[in-house]
Amino acid sequence: MNERYDQRIPSKLTSFIWYFVKSHRLKLLSMFAVSLAWAILSSVQPYTLKLIIDAVSNYTQIQGSLASVVMLPSILYILSGIAFNYVYRLYDYLHLLLMPKLQAEIIDKMVEHTERHSHRFFQNALGGGIASQIKDLARSIHEIIEILMDRIFANFMALVVACITLSQVHIIVAAILATWSFFFILSSYYFSKKALVLAENLSTAQSTTIGTIVDSFANIMTVRLFARRNAEQCFIRKKLDHQVACEQALDRYKLNVGKIQGYSMVFMNIIILIFLVYAKQANLVTVGDFVLAMSLTLTIPESVWKLSSEFVPFSQAIGQCQQAMKLVSTPHEITDLSNASSLMIKKGEIEFKNVSFGYSSGKKLINNLSLKIEGGQKIGLVGFSGSGKSTFVNLITRLFDVQHGSICIDGQDIRTVTQASLRQNIGYIPQDPLLFHRSLKENIMYGKPEASEKELLEATQNAHAKEFIDSYELGYETMVGERGVKLSGGQRQRIAIARAFLKNAPILILDEATSSLDTQTEQQIQESIDLLVHNKTVIVVAHRLSTLLNMDRLIVFDSGQIIEDGTHSELLAKDGLYAKLWNAQISGFINDNFGKDELEDIDDLE
16 A cells, blocks of 8 residues: 555645645745746846946046946946846756656656546546546646746736836836736737637647547558558548648637737837937936836837736646546545455455445346355356356456445455455456566566566466567567567466466456467466466356366356356256356357357257
8 A cells, every 4th residue: 555645635726736836835935036036137137237328328527437437337237137147047947846846746646546546437538548637737737837937927027027117217108018018918818718719629639630640550450451541541631631720720810919919019119219209308317217118118028928928828728737637526436444454365265245236327237146155166157248257256356346235255345455455365367468568577577576586487487478488589578568469369368377376366366367378378378277276266257168167166147147056067967057058169059258149049949
């Protein structure tokens, strides 16, 4: 159990951001202070230049040498330039200390939180989509903080300081700049509403294009076998054309808005220039004042422009965050009790007590099922596809919670023990094992990361996997590809079996564990499995009934109910569903993955 995990991650955006930022508040406050210093210095340097110009223009020989007159303002000008550059770099330094770590913490916590969602949650969501939402959440919070601090706060404060400075030149100059800035920001907010719609259209188009390309690559074999490469390329080009049209519409709108706002900036500069000429003629301002005012009215509008241009990115970042926050707002379906204990296995006895369960509300797949499996017993599950065998297994592993009744292991209700301890005591070999895009060694040792080299070799030998592993140039360090795509189905299954050997859990579930193997390999694996199941409680799901002959009991499912229970010979003697399945299978009338319709067809022939 990860002790760092805190389930109380806030589901409101502001609280969520503070949840992660609060441990870095000193750095954050430092960045705000540095932004404020940058805003002040952006007006200080032009002001010191004004002092130099006034000193030069008002110089008389009575004052002594010109150098001595301009010495102090020149030093102030140089120092303000150095300070401005230092503050700028200091902000970047604080940024690199905070932001990468903050993003990593958000991703770490969100992965941790998301992994605790139920199996049902992941069945109803795309893994790539979840990963993308987590990435977008971390990136968007980074953008929100950066926009607020680096662009909105810093540029707004630069405007405020500039207006205060210009008020020292003449209050009218400051009023002109402040009035223009107010209407510029207001118009930007108005124009940003349509720009946001166009930006969202572009984002949707980009996502659709990427999704289409990913889907095409994922089905590349189908594309090739149906000779549809050119048609697929045309289909992708249509998506790209739509994306281009959306991007051009957004850029065209920005261009038109930019022209209007740009003309307003020129108009504002002309008005201030005219007023300054009049003020200089009336001796209301000095030459230094004139230069200071013109300098600030040329540079500050750029800050106002940057501030105003952040409405759309800020709204997009908020929207992305709120979309991704659904991962937090969706409650965990299966959770550990606050006082949950670790599962203690003595015998490995499993008991279903009046268990009812359905995947959808109102429809019960399993209804009031009771069954006891003795510790160390080997059980085979038989039935048509969809009869409830996999559900039975999923309930034991607590991938789903029972809706009524209870499941106990050695007398312990599995809802009262931690999920981690439950699953640590269960070995599971699925029909189609999926592997990580990691080395063979890492995949095998996933069941027991602390295993020794000797244990690793023994596990692969027992699973008859060592032979093909040694055939690779890199051996155990060979990368298996995404989901183990570089390996055959039989090889992936042998890796899964080796993993189970290494884990050596007291309860073992085999779900069609040898279905992908050829007859010779299956015989070898069966010998290994015979070793693996020794002194364990074993549940085997199989359509190939011949693999269940050595089971202590066979449980026959039909529509979520147990209709037969006994040994192979006992069930044959009952001449029920199992006997029909057995006779039909050995006669070759139905294949291993039989369905109810096939058996009904056989009954009709009889």
